[in-house]
Amino acid sequence: MYNTISFSITNNIGSLVLDQPPSNKMTLEFFSEFGQIMEKIQKMKDLRGLVISGQGRHFSAGADLSQLLSLVKNESQVDSSGKQVELAAFLDKNYHTFLSMEALEIPVISAIRGVCLGSALELALFSHFRFCGEDSVFALPETTYNLIPGIGGISRASKTCGKARAMEMVLRGNAFPASDAFEYGLVDRIVPKKQIVESAVGFIQKISSGYIKEKSKLYLKQLAG
DSSP states (O other), rough: OOOOOEEEETEEEEEEEOSSSTTTTBHHHHHHHHHHHHHTTTOOOOOOEEEEEESOOOSSBBBOHHHHHHHHHHOBBBOOSOOOOHHHHHHHHHHHHHHHHOSSOOOEEEEEOOOOEEEHHHHHHHHSSSEEEHHHHHHHHEGGOOOOOOHHHHHHHHHHOHHHHHHHHHHOOEEEEEEHHHHTTTTTTEEEEGGGGHHHHHHHHOOOOOOOGGGHHHHHHHHHH
């Protein structure tokens, strides 16, 4: 059904895979399809949880830079339906799509391995939990291209790891490893990279009954115990 995303359900747990390897770039078509699938997920009454991951070695290298820079320069871009895309409307629509994912009443986990950069990290920050492999690499590198994170990354990073750390991440734009991400509070758990999705599914199975997303810290403490 989709060109950039694979979606399946096993035992009432959804698996949404960013499926444009090797880097799983987030193109205009991806954002359009991601919005469509989120609308469908919101209507799934029996879904117990959602795991978001990337096909292959990486979660995602983030937005397609050439398309994004074209939008910034007001150059004509069209989405998969042939509709012309404007930057402000594009960012606003994707921000509200991410908000709709965050608002789901089921546990949403980003299962991250390899690189998780830019818009991909913004997406992950809207999920309820983030598990990653020990080799994962993170960054909000937009400022290195004279841009800023435009889909809620600054506010979500500030909420997650504090304003000072978030501003440092955004202004420097440098990459950092999983160990730093865990120290900053950006990820909740580091697991062997081959077990990330399995760990996320197992966690959902443990907490999905009577799940209350405001109690995320409590669920993590229970997992650690």
